[in-house]
Every structure is written in C-alpha cells, then in structure tokens.
Amino acid sequence: MAETSGNMKKSSLAMLTIASLAAMGEAFVHPNNNGFAASSKMIKPMGYAQRQTIRNFVEQKPEDAFSELIEEGTKLQKAARKLPSEAQRLILPSALKLQVAPAALAEVVREKGLEELSEDDLEEVRDRFGLEGEAWERVLVELYRRFAAALLDASPAGEGATTAEVKRLAAVHARMGMSGSAVSQAHFEAARELRAQLEGGLFGDVEDKASAAYLKLSKFLFLTDRVLHEAETPEAKRFEMGRVRRALDLSREQLAARLAEQANPLYRKAMAQVPAKIAKVKPQTMENARKALGVVPADMFDMHLEFYQEELEKLVHGKYKSDFSTTPWDEADQLYLAKLGVALTLRPEFCDELYAEVVGPLYQAALKQHFPATTSTQYPPGLAETTAHLNLPRLQREKELKQFAREPLRAMWRKATGGDLLNNEAATDEQIIKMLEWYGRVKSLVNASFANAEVANAATNRIFQNVLVSDDELERQAELRTYKNFVKRRTLKYNEGDAVYFSDMVFLLGAEPVEWQKDVKKMSGGELRMKLYAMHRAGKCKGDGDSGEAKFELMKETKGMDRDEVDRVFRQVGLELYRYSIDELKRKWGDVPSARAMQDLLDLKTWFQLRDSDTDAVHLDKYGDVYAKAVVEAMGPAGKVEAEAKPLLRELAKRLLLDEKAERFLWKKALCTRAEPLVESLLNSWDMVTLSREGLAKKRGTDYGADLIQAEGSLGIAAEASIVPDLVALAQLFEDNEGLTSSVVEVRSPTGQPETKTVWRAITSVNGMFEGENEKVEQIYRSFLVQAHSDAKRDAAALSKLQEQLPAVLGIPASRVVAIKASMGEGIVDRFFANYFVQNPAARSLDPQGLFFLAQIQTQLGMTDAEFDEVTAGAKRKVAVARKADLFEGGALNAARAQAFRELCQGLGEGGLLGEEGGLLSKAQRRQLFALEVGAAVEGRAGADALAEAAEACMESYGLNEADSQVALLALFKLRFAGLMRVAAKNLEDGFRQRAGDGLDRVVAFGLVTPEPMAHAYPPAKVADLVACYGEFLEKKGDGEAGEKLETLKLVLGA
Known part of the structure; x- marks a missing residue:
C-alpha cells in the first residue's frame, strides 16, 4: 500500500511537472507586439529556486550552466515515461518539444563548444523535435538567456563588465542565427529573472553601490545595451531597452547613470x-571607441579633458619636476x-586652458620668487628666462599677473581709504606712497614677462587701468576725496617724484591723464x-x-591776483x-527743506556768482533720490501716477x-x-523656461526640488505662461507713466499701397537690467510673440x-524686431498644433476655428502659401512623431489606439507619413498596426464587405501590398491560434459546447482570411470532437455559410 501510494505521488509529481511545462510552453508561444512576450503569470523554469542561492562561477565556464538544463530535460523524459499512455499522448508532444529541445541543444553546445557549433548541429536538433519558426526561436531564446545569466554569474566579483563579454554574447547569438527580436526577448526575460533574484535580497541592497546586487544589475544593463546596439536598429534598440528598464523598475536617469558607470571606465582604459x-x-x-561602448558625448569630453590634464601633469610634475627655471620645454613633449x-x-x-591651469601656478611661484629683488627701475633677473621656458600664452601670463598683483594693490588702497587711518593724514599718505612704490615694482615684473615693450605696455594697461575704481558710488566718492586730499597735501611740499605718483594715481583711479595737474592748480590761492x-x-x-560790503572789501585784497584764478577759487x-x-x-529739515531754507541757498549762490549749470548738478546729486522716491510712491500699488498727483510732484521739483x-x-x-521687480519676475520666469533644475539651482544657489520638474526633466511648462x-x-x-509716446507715420504695405502705422518710442528702456544679455532680451520677445500668436482666444x-x-x-532695435518676426513663423505654428492636439486628444483634424486661426497667422506673418504650407507640414509631422512615440511606448498597443493614430495622420492631411515613403514607421510597425486593426475586425466577425473595406483602407494607409498584409494577418493568426484553441478545447472538455463553438467560430474567422493549416498538438480524436462541436454550433445558429466555415476549420486543424 505504501509503495502504491509512493508511485501515485511520483506519478502526480510527474504530471504536475509536465503540466507546468505545458503551461510554460504556452507562455513561450504568446508573442507580444514586438515579437515575443511571456505571460504575466509565467511559471518559472525548473531549477529557478536553486539558482536563488549564491554560487561561485569564478572557476566555471558559462557553458557549464547548461548541465542544469540538461538534467531538467532528463528528469522530464523520465517523468513522462511514468504517465499513463493517454496522458503521454495528450501532453508530451507540446511540452517536451518546448523543454527538452533546449536541453538537447544545450548538450550539443556543452560537448562541442560554441566555437565548433555548426548550422548542421542546429538543424539536427530542430528537425529531431520538429520545431519551426517562433517555436524554434523560443528554444534559442531559452538557451541564450541561460548562457547570458551564467556569463553574468561567472564574472569576477567586484569587477565591471568587459568588452570581451559583449563580444562573447554577440558571438553566441550570431552562431545560433538568432534574430534581433529574439535576442531582445532573451534579455527582457533575463531582466525579469534578475529582478526576482535581486528582490530576494541574497545579493545585498540593489541601491548600495558597494553591494554585489548593484554591480550585477549594472553589468547586466551594460551587456544588454551593447548587445542590442549591434543586434537591433537604433529605434528598435531604444524600444527594447525601454522594456528592459521597465522590467527592472528603473527610470531613464537611473539607466543612463548605470550604463555610464560601466562604459566610462572601459573608455578610460582605451584612452590609457x-x-x-x-x-x-x-x-x-x-x-569609434565611444560608439562601441555607448559613452555619451558629454562624458567623453569630460574624460578627454581629464586625461589630457593628467598627461600634462605627468610631464610637468614628473619629468620636469616642476622646475623650468633653467630647462625649457622639450619640442618632442x-x-x-x-x-x-x-x-x-x-x-x-x-588645451591652452588646461595648460595654463597646470603651468600657471609655476609662473605664480616664479613671480613670488623674483619679486623681492625687483625695483621700479631694476627688472628681476631670471624671470624672463623662466617665462620663456614655460611657454605660457600671453593672455594667460596677463591673467596670472592680475592674480598676483591686483588684490594686494586693492588691499593697500582699501587700507588707505578705510576708517583705520581716518583723520591721520600722515599715515594715509605713507600708505598711499607704499602702494604706489609696490605698483612700480609690479610693473617691472610685467615688463620682464613680455619681450616686446609695446606688448608689455598694453598688458600693463589691461591689468592695472582703473583697478582701484569701486563699483559702489559712495565708495567711489570717498576714494576720490582721498586722492584729492593726498594731492593737496603733497602739493604744499612738492617733491620731484610726486609727478609720477600723481600720474600713477589717476591711471589706477581711471581719471584723465592731466587730472593731477588740474588738482595742483586748484590748490593755489590758499589764503x-x-x-x-x-x-x-x-x-x-x-x-x-553787510555781506555785500564784506565781499567788496575782500575783492580789493585780490587785485594783485590773476582774475581767472580768483574766479576759479570763488566758484x-x-x-x-x-x-x-x-x-x-x-540734517536740519530732512529730505524736503522749507521755502526759507531754500532762499538762503539762492542767496549763497548769488553771493558766489554760481551758474545754474553748477548748482543744477548739485541739486540732482543731493535731492535726486528724494524726488525719484516720491515719483515711485505716487505710482501706488496700481503702478500709475494719477493726474491729481502730477502738480504736486511738479511743486516738489521746484x-x-x-530743473526740467x-x-x-x-x-x-x-x-x-x-x-x-517686473524685470526680475520676468527673468525668473525665463530661467525656469530655459534652465534645467540643476542649472537653476547652480545659478541661484538653491535647490528648488523635484516639484518643479516637467516632462523629461526640463523646467518651464508651467512657468512659460507667466x-x-x-x-x-x-x-x-x-x-501709464508717460514712458511711451506714439506717432502715426505713413508706410508702404507689402502690396505697395500706402497705409498708416503707429510707432512707439520709450523715454528709457529696461535693457540695462538684463546684464548686457541682448540675446536673452530678444529670446524673451520672440517667446512672447510665439505664445501670443499661438493663443486662438487672444485680443488681436x-x-x-x-x-x-x-x-x-525692452530696448530692441527696429532692425532686430524685423528679423525676429521673420523667423518666428515656425515656432508659432508648432506651438499651435502641439497645444491644439494636447487640449483636444480625440481630435483627428483642425476645426474651422483652428483653420481660421492659421489663416490669420499666415496673414500677420506675411508668408506665401508655399512657405506656410512647408511650415505647417513640419508642425503636423512633429505631432505625428509625438503620437507615434506615445502609441508604441505610452501604454498597451491595441486596435483602437492604432486606428486613432492612423485617422489622426489622415486628418492632418499627412496620411503619406504612414507609408514607406513617409519614413515615420518601419515596415514591421506598419504590418503590426495593420494586423491589429484588421485582426480586431476579424475577431469581431465583421461582414465580408466591412472586413474588405477595413483591410483596403488600412493597406492603402500603411502602404502595404496584398502579400505584406497577408503575412501580417497570418502572423497574427499564429499568435492568437494557440490561445483560442486552448480556450475552446477547455470549454468542450468542461461540457460548455456553446462556448466552445463560439471560440472555434473566432478561429474560423481568422481562417477565412488566412486559410492556412496551423501547427498544433491535438490528436485526431480531439480534432474530430472539435469539428463536430462546431458543426452543432453552426446548425443551431442557422448559419448560411456553415459548409464553408466547417471546411475552413478542418483546413486549419489539418483534419
């Protein structure tokens, strides 16, 4: 009894194993829209649980992993022999073909080796099991997938992928004659299996870069990317990598980062x-190396810069020991x-910039070394030779000299003008003279660094002219006062060298060369x-x-003086x-003095006989901010100076x-x-339009977070409207504030007829607030025009x-405005089409309002029909390209979405895009979409006329001939046949004959269109039952075409 129970258990286990494989086999032969796709509930192959444990393949070859597959096939055959003969007859043919065949092929590969595998070996296994087409490709997919997984496991721990591994995988699928879609499917299934392994946690945290899981996943992604790069077209490769990425639950950014982590070190090895x-x-x-490894151009550029700098540093710090004082650069280096x-x-x-970065510090060291021995008249010995040996470019020498000299010079000047020496005239003068003597020594360094005197003088001007000028107006005034007081004091005890000091001061402060002479004159007439x-x-x-009498007495005392001098001193x-x-x-009255106080000022002006031109500048300087602030406040929250406020402002000015x-x-x-604030808001909005999140964070020093990120990681979809x-x-x-004036001028229209036009002029512009970025101003204006013209609801x-x-x-010249308007047509039309079909996703063409809007745009832009047709055709194609990407990558591909895409292209008047000449779809994609649409009509059991009409429309749209369409439908029938038959057979077995008949009717619907025998594993008795069941179904239905349909089912089933 115990033995019998044991045998029953073994038999049950064998039955379960075979049934599992049968289910797995059906998953294998259910391709998706790309050629293959396993069921979402795919039963894992035998041996999967054992492979969850960590095994060491360092000493093994990847081919050794086939032992497991071969062992599984052997177990299956043994288990099958224990089944009752009826079970073997029903189940074994399909199950064993799909599981034992990979084992048999694996055994051949293990025995002969991949290098010796021939086409005859492949044909022998294929013929032995009677496998053709996609069933045979499933065998190759399973074998290749296991090989790839074993190759990944066999890689040395802690090391990245190698090009040898890529070549080996490529050699395997090439040796087995696998198609690109089969290779892609194998990597997709390997990705899902790898994810299951990694989620188990046995290899560590997949996000931890130090873990085996992280490295294993990165290596797999790199190998997959490189293999598909060679095996697939660029478009197909992007699609397949997207499937792999989604299977591993990775974002595009994560995928790119992991690929770079594997590819960049290999590229560095190539550079070495x-x-x-x-x-x-x-x-x-x-x-070629970059393309072979998949390195992105930006990373390549960075690595090239880094490598060039490393090689340069090896020479400078290695061979030359950073000492160029006596040894020049070798010409060979x-x-x-x-x-x-x-x-x-x-x-x-x-290269020059990197050279300067490495060699520049040596020049700085030479400057510091030679400076102590330098005077204003004595050039430093040895500096000229060192400079020549370093061979530093002229502009870089200037840059290093600026770095060496400018900041110390400014520090000494800040000390002279700062509060520490305030009211200490002697110490201030001593500090200024110290600074000027230091400046004279630095000029000697400059002269020694350039062989040509003219070049040296030009460099001195660029390095030192205006170097002491402050950007802050208050600081600038303080600096000028310090300078003038210094000149005044030095003039009283004039020394021979002061002329040089004064000349240097005005040069460093940015004054006129004769300024110091004028200041000397101003100091005369001291009494x-x-x-x-x-x-x-x-x-x-x-x-x-009394004041008049006092002035009269004073003037008598000046009779002996030069009258011009007296007038100058008075003024x-x-x-x-x-x-x-x-x-x-x-200080006494605040910003707005009393009328009496202002009268005292006028009396003072009269007494000294000051001119209006003298005092107007003083009042602008002293009271300008007061008046400007009053105007700003008068604008109020609305930003407009009302009429009643203008007389008050005029009274304040008086x-x-x-003056006016x-x-x-x-x-x-x-x-x-x-x-x-309006310009600042405008610039903020523009930055969000044009900068990435990283660029915005870098510019503003603040990370604004991921909430600002729009599609594809660029900012601005939301901000653009602002x-x-x-x-x-x-x-x-x-x-509103008299900043714009208008005038009407007569101009000629494009037709030559006279017409009037309003021309606007501004009293000032905000151009200076854009930091001199004229291109940014023009880009903002162009963006405004594009957005405004793209809004169909705008106020014209x-x-x-x-x-x-x-x-x-904005301060944009008229010539540039003309150029901007002439070039913006494409942007406006592109935006209009993109917005229209985003806002109207169900639309297939433009409504009358949209067509009217386009006509308005053409008129406003003054474009000819041919020019405008070219622009609109480009915009329509962009819409079609975007919809195509969404069709194939944005969700499940089905007949309804395919039909909507086709109707959109036709509604745009760009139906030619769908055909071969349009270049939008590959032939495989055209066949695929055709099969989806017509297949839906077939399964829906449309009438013959409706089906013919749908097929003809799709053939014409997709540019397919009858042979192409027949191939596409036959491929779809093969995909659907096994599933439809399985459901029908199961319903018949369970006694649901009506359901079984309806399922067989769907099979016949395909058969009527593509009358071809289909491969299946049903025995003759089962086929007879199915045919009989279908005959009953047609008889009950009273179908007038029952005879033809029954014959079609017999043809399909080979009965």
Whole structure:
C-alpha cells in the first residue's frame, strides 16, 4: 500500500511537472507586439529556486550552466515515461518539444563548444523535435538567456563588465542565427529573472553601490545595451531597452547613470593606450571607441579633458619636476601634447586652458620668487628666462599677473581709504606712497614677462587701468576725496617724484591723464580760500548789505591776483560751501527743506556768482533720490501716477530747485526702479523656461526640488505662461507713466499701397537690467510673440499694440524686431498644433476655428502659401512623431489606439507619413498596426464587405501590398491560434459546447482570411470532437455559410 501510494505521488509529481511545462510552453508561444512576450503569470523554469542561492562561477565556464538544463530535460523524459499512455499522448508532444529541445541543444553546445557549433548541429536538433519558426526561436531564446545569466554569474566579483563579454554574447547569438527580436526577448526575460533574484535580497541592497546586487544589475544593463546596439536598429534598440528598464523598475536617469558607470571606465582604459600609440591614433579612433561602448558625448569630453590634464601633469610634475627655471620645454613633449589634443578632439583653446591651469601656478611661484629683488627701475633677473621656458600664452601670463598683483594693490588702497587711518593724514599718505612704490615694482615684473615693450605696455594697461575704481558710488566718492586730499597735501611740499605718483594715481583711479595737474592748480590761492571759509562761518555770505560790503572789501585784497584764478577759487569754494549748506539743511529739515531754507541757498549762490549749470548738478546729486522716491510712491500699488498727483510732484521739483532736465531724468529713474521687480519676475520666469533644475539651482544657489520638474526633466511648462503677464505689466507701466509716446507715420504695405502705422518710442528702456544679455532680451520677445500668436482666444488689437510697444520698452532695435518676426513663423505654428492636439486628444483634424486661426497667422506673418504650407507640414509631422512615440511606448498597443493614430495622420492631411515613403514607421510597425486593426475586425466577425473595406483602407494607409498584409494577418493568426484553441478545447472538455463553438467560430474567422493549416498538438480524436462541436454550433445558429466555415476549420486543424 505504501509503495502504491509512493508511485501515485511520483506519478502526480510527474504530471504536475509536465503540466507546468505545458503551461510554460504556452507562455513561450504568446508573442507580444514586438515579437515575443511571456505571460504575466509565467511559471518559472525548473531549477529557478536553486539558482536563488549564491554560487561561485569564478572557476566555471558559462557553458557549464547548461548541465542544469540538461538534467531538467532528463528528469522530464523520465517523468513522462511514468504517465499513463493517454496522458503521454495528450501532453508530451507540446511540452517536451518546448523543454527538452533546449536541453538537447544545450548538450550539443556543452560537448562541442560554441566555437565548433555548426548550422548542421542546429538543424539536427530542430528537425529531431520538429520545431519551426517562433517555436524554434523560443528554444534559442531559452538557451541564450541561460548562457547570458551564467556569463553574468561567472564574472569576477567586484569587477565591471568587459568588452570581451559583449563580444562573447554577440558571438553566441550570431552562431545560433538568432534574430534581433529574439535576442531582445532573451534579455527582457533575463531582466525579469534578475529582478526576482535581486528582490530576494541574497545579493545585498540593489541601491548600495558597494553591494554585489548593484554591480550585477549594472553589468547586466551594460551587456544588454551593447548587445542590442549591434543586434537591433537604433529605434528598435531604444524600444527594447525601454522594456528592459521597465522590467527592472528603473527610470531613464537611473539607466543612463548605470550604463555610464560601466562604459566610462572601459573608455578610460582605451584612452590609457593612446600615449603608446599616439602616432596611429586619430580622432575617428576615439569616436569609434565611444560608439562601441555607448559613452555619451558629454562624458567623453569630460574624460578627454581629464586625461589630457593628467598627461600634462605627468610631464610637468614628473619629468620636469616642476622646475623650468633653467630647462625649457622639450619640442618632442610639446609635439606629443599637440597630437594628443588632436586625437582627443580638444580644441586648441581648451588645451591652452588646461595648460595654463597646470603651468600657471609655476609662473605664480616664479613671480613670488623674483619679486623681492625687483625695483621700479631694476627688472628681476631670471624671470624672463623662466617665462620663456614655460611657454605660457600671453593672455594667460596677463591673467596670472592680475592674480598676483591686483588684490594686494586693492588691499593697500582699501587700507588707505578705510576708517583705520581716518583723520591721520600722515599715515594715509605713507600708505598711499607704499602702494604706489609696490605698483612700480609690479610693473617691472610685467615688463620682464613680455619681450616686446609695446606688448608689455598694453598688458600693463589691461591689468592695472582703473583697478582701484569701486563699483559702489559712495565708495567711489570717498576714494576720490582721498586722492584729492593726498594731492593737496603733497602739493604744499612738492617733491620731484610726486609727478609720477600723481600720474600713477589717476591711471589706477581711471581719471584723465592731466587730472593731477588740474588738482595742483586748484590748490593755489590758499589764503583766499581760507578767508572765504572764514567769512562763511561768520555769516557774511548772504544776500544782505553787510555781506555785500564784506565781499567788496575782500575783492580789493585780490587785485594783485590773476582774475581767472580768483574766479576759479570763488566758484570752487562756492560749490563746496553750497554742497555743505545742503547737507546741513538735510540734517536740519530732512529730505524736503522749507521755502526759507531754500532762499538762503539762492542767496549763497548769488553771493558766489554760481551758474545754474553748477548748482543744477548739485541739486540732482543731493535731492535726486528724494524726488525719484516720491515719483515711485505716487505710482501706488496700481503702478500709475494719477493726474491729481502730477502738480504736486511738479511743486516738489521746484522746491528742490530741480530743473526740467533733471526732472525728466529722475522720472526715468523712478520708472526703471518701479520696473525692476517686473524685470526680475520676468527673468525668473525665463530661467525656469530655459534652465534645467540643476542649472537653476547652480545659478541661484538653491535647490528648488523635484516639484518643479516637467516632462523629461526640463523646467518651464508651467512657468512659460507667466512671461506674457510680466511683459504686459511692463508695457502698461511705461504707457501709464508717460514712458511711451506714439506717432502715426505713413508706410508702404507689402502690396505697395500706402497705409498708416503707429510707432512707439520709450523715454528709457529696461535693457540695462538684463546684464548686457541682448540675446536673452530678444529670446524673451520672440517667446512672447510665439505664445501670443499661438493663443486662438487672444485680443488681436491688444496684441498688435503690445508687440509694437515692447521693443521700445525692452530696448530692441527696429532692425532686430524685423528679423525676429521673420523667423518666428515656425515656432508659432508648432506651438499651435502641439497645444491644439494636447487640449483636444480625440481630435483627428483642425476645426474651422483652428483653420481660421492659421489663416490669420499666415496673414500677420506675411508668408506665401508655399512657405506656410512647408511650415505647417513640419508642425503636423512633429505631432505625428509625438503620437507615434506615445502609441508604441505610452501604454498597451491595441486596435483602437492604432486606428486613432492612423485617422489622426489622415486628418492632418499627412496620411503619406504612414507609408514607406513617409519614413515615420518601419515596415514591421506598419504590418503590426495593420494586423491589429484588421485582426480586431476579424475577431469581431465583421461582414465580408466591412472586413474588405477595413483591410483596403488600412493597406492603402500603411502602404502595404496584398502579400505584406497577408503575412501580417497570418502572423497574427499564429499568435492568437494557440490561445483560442486552448480556450475552446477547455470549454468542450468542461461540457460548455456553446462556448466552445463560439471560440472555434473566432478561429474560423481568422481562417477565412488566412486559410492556412496551423501547427498544433491535438490528436485526431480531439480534432474530430472539435469539428463536430462546431458543426452543432453552426446548425443551431442557422448559419448560411456553415459548409464553408466547417471546411475552413478542418483546413486549419489539418483534419
């Protein structure tokens, strides 16, 4: 009894094993839209559980893994012999063919080796099991998949993939004659199996770069990418890598990063061989290596720069020991670097920059070494020789000299003008002289660094001119005061060397070369100056009689002086006291003085006989900010100075003694101040349109997070719309506040007829707020035009006005406006088509409103029909390309989506894109879409006329002939046949004869279109039962074509 029970268990186990393999076999023969796809509930092959454990394949060959497969096949055959004869007859043929055949082929490979495997060996196994077509490809897929998995396991632990492994995989599938789709399917299944292994956790955390899991996954991805690169077309390779990526639950970015981690080290190894073969290596050599390894161009460029710098450092710090004081560069080394730059496709300016980065510090060291022995008249010995030996480019020498000299010079000047030496005139003068003497020594370094005197002088100008000029206006005024006081004090005790000091000072401060001479003259008449200051302190510089008498007495004392000198001193002192008086008034009365206080200022002006041109500048300087601030505040939240506020502002200008010219200038300043936040918002929006998240974070020093990321990782889809409101607000601000004026001019239309046009001019522009980036200003304006013209709901009149105002506000020349408008047609039409079909996903063509909008665009842009047709054709193609990508990658591919895509292309008037000449779809894709659409009609059991009409329409659209369409339908029938028959047979076995008949009717629907016998494993008795069941079904249905349909089923089943 126990023995019987044991035998029953063994028999049950064998039955379960065979049934499992049968189910797995059916999964093998259910291809997807790419040629193959395993069922989502695919039963794992025998031996999978054992392969979950970590095994050491370091000592084994990948072919040794076939032992497991062979052992599985042997077990299957033994288990099959224990089944009842009826079970063997029903199950064994299909199950064993799909599982034992790979084992048999694996045994041949193990015995003969891949190198000795021949086509005869493959044909012998194929013929032995009677496998053809996709069933045979399943055998090859299973064998190749196991080989790839074993090769991955056999790789040395801790090491990346190698090109030898790629070549070996390529040799395997080439030796077995596998198609590209079969290779792709094998890697896809291997990816799913690998994911199951890694999710078990036995290899460590897959996100931990130090774990075996991370390395194993990265190596697999690299091998897959490189094998598919050779086995598939670029388009097919992208699709298949997408399947592998999704099977492993990786993002595009993660896939790219892992591929780079494997490819880049291999490329570096290839670069390491360049020095030894520099005479033979060409730029194309490195480009071929890059393509073979899949290295992206950006990574290649970075690695080339890094390698060039490493080779340069080896020479500088290795061979020459960083000492070029006595030994010049060897010509052979310079020639080697030149050839290396060419081989690595580095432009000369990049090589020069790297050269300067490595050699520049040596020049800096030479400058520091020779500086102590340098004087303003004595050149440093040895520096010229070292400079010549280093062979540093002229501009780089200037850069190093700037770095060496500028900051110390500025530090000494800041110390002279800073608070530490305030009111300590002697210490200030001593610090300035120390700075100027140091500057004279540095000029000697410059002269020693350039052999030509003219070149040295030009370098001195570029390095030092204006070097002490501060960007801050307040600091600038303090610096000029320090300079003038220094000149004043030195003039009183004039030394022979002061002329050089004064000349150097005005050069460093950016003044005119004769400025110091004028300052020397200003210091004469000191006694007169002292008396004028004393009279002011005594209150005798007013408009009363005492002041007039005091001035008369003073003028008598100046009779012996030059009258021009007296007038100059009076004017100079008067202006100084005038400024001082305004400062006192502001301290006493605040920003807006009383009328009486301003009268005192006018009396002072009269007493000193100051001109309006003298005092107007003072009032602008002292009260300009007050008036500009008042204008800004008058604009209020709405950004507009109302009519009732303008008289008050005019009264304020009179109170502050601001003339009309100053008032206009300050109005412009206020307008620009109010425009600053609008421009800042505009620039922020533009940065989000044009910069990636990383670029935006780098520019602003802040990571804005992933919430800003739009499709494909670029910013701006949401931000782009905010550009238009910013520009509208900017133009409105100028128009509301007298910043824009218009005039009507007569122009000629394109037809030659006279017409009028409104021309806008701005009193100022915001161009300077764009940091001199004229291209950015033009890009923003062009983007505005594209967005505005692309909005079918726009206000045409407002748009026309705004597009003419903005160039004046943004400071774009009229010639550039014409050029921008002429080039924007393509962008507008592209945007319109893209937006239209995104907002109307079910649309197949433009509605009348859309067509009217396009006609308006053509008229506004002044394009001919031929020009506009070319632009619209390009836009339509872009829509079709985008929909094609979504069709094949954006979800399950089915008949409804295929039909929608075809109808869209036809509705666009670009139906030719679908055919062979259109170039949009490959022939395989055209067959695939044809089979999906017509196959749906077949399965839906459409009438003959409807089916013929659908087939004809699809054939014409996809550019297929009858032979192509027949091949496509037959392939689809083969795909669907096994599944339909299995369901029908199961329903018949379970007693559901009506369901079985309906299922067989779907098989016949295909058979009527493609009357070909189908391969199957059903015995004659089973076939007879199926035919009989279908006959009953047709009889009950009363089908008028019962005879033809029954014969078709017999033909398909080979009955």
